[in-house]
Amino acid sequence: MNVLITLEKVSKVYPPYIKALDEVSLKITRGEFVFITGSSGAGKTTLLNLIFGLERPSSGRISFMDLEYHNLKRKDLAKLRRKMGFVFQDFKLLSEKTVYENVYLGLEVLGISEKEARKRIDSVLSRLGLVGRKNLKIKALSGGEKQRVAIARAVVREPELILADEPTGNLDPQASREILEIMEELNAEGITILFATHDESLYQNRHRKVVHLDKGRIITKQ
Numbered sequence: 021m022n023v024l025i026t027l028e029k030v031s032k033v034y035p036p037y038i039k040a041l042d043e044v045s046l047k048i049t050r051g052e053f054v055f056i057t058g059s060s061g062a063g064k065t066t067l068l069n070l071i072f073g074l075e076r077p078s079s080g081r082i083s084f085m086d087l088e089y090h091n092l093k094r095k096d097l098a099k100l101r102r103k104m105g106f107v108f109q110d111f112k113l114l115s116e117k118t119v120y121e122n123v124y125l126g127l128e129v130l131g132i133s134e135k136e137a138r139k140r141i142d143s144v145l146s147r148l149g150l151v152g153r154k155n156l157k158i159k160a161l162s163g164g165e166k167q168r169v170a171i172a173r174a175v176v177r178e179p180e181l182i183l184a185d186e187p188t189g190n191l192d193p194q195a196s197r198e199i200l201e202i203m204e205e206l207n208a209e210g211i212t213i214l215f216a217t218h219d220e221s222l223y224q225n226r227h228r229k230v231v232h233l234d235k236g237r238i239i240t241k242q
């Protein structure tokens with residue numbers, strides 16, 4: 021089995037004593053599509069932030085591609101993060117900038133040439149149906165389009181893993197289904213997906229692994 025991410029007894033405590041995650045152990049195999057579910061406050065965002073290396077666990081160990089976070093310097097963790105893309109509920113796009121400029125931001129730290137950047141961005145905009153929107157400002161787009169731009173910004177990095185935190189939380193049912201379909205396509209191409217949602221209709225009958233959190237603990241893994 022080709023394990024991509026391992027969590028061993030990971031806990032995260034926020035002051036004064038909020039246990040956001042409580043001894044979570046989990047293995048994610050390369051190429052898996054996993055729903056992280058649970059109600060508000062269950063610990064979904066905390067779990068994704070820890071895997072992304074944005075925060076450190078209070079105890080326990082996390083590794084990605086056999087590299088243990090605990091042993092990594094901040095700059096090496098930043099390098100590891102280049103293999104990941106993050107998609108947020110509220111998009112986190114620059115509304116006064118164009119679609120192209122926002123996707124370009126995904127590439128900034130990767131240090132690739134302007135020519136290669138243009139090629140990658142055009143290709144990703146084409147596959148996400150955004151070519152006609154390329155020069156529009158973000159504020160002119162619908163919610164579903166904004167989330168597609170945010171996915172494009174993640175995908176342009178050619179990541180191993182996409183972490184999506186309630187990516188459909190601000191979208192209507194049809195746009196939500198579209199976003200889920202895009203994630204499934206990306207997964208079919210080999211990208212591992214962690215998709216956090218509290219929306220049961222999205223993961224029911226999908227025959228995907230579901231990791232259900234309740235008060236920071238894993239209740240079911242199926």
Ligand SMILES: Nc1ncnc2c1ncn2[C@@H]1O[C@H](COP(=O)(O)OP(=O)(O)OP(=O)(O)O)[C@@H](O)[C@H]1O
Nearest residue numbers: 034038039040058059060061062063064065066067
């Ligand atoms: N930076 C922080 N400081 C203090 N408490 C926090 C912090 N981040 C999260 N928490 C708390 O940790 C618990 C888990 O929060 P988390 O955001 O991970 O849950 P969630 O399942 O993603 O919920 P939601 O869907 O509402 O975002 C909650 O009780 C939350 O209030």
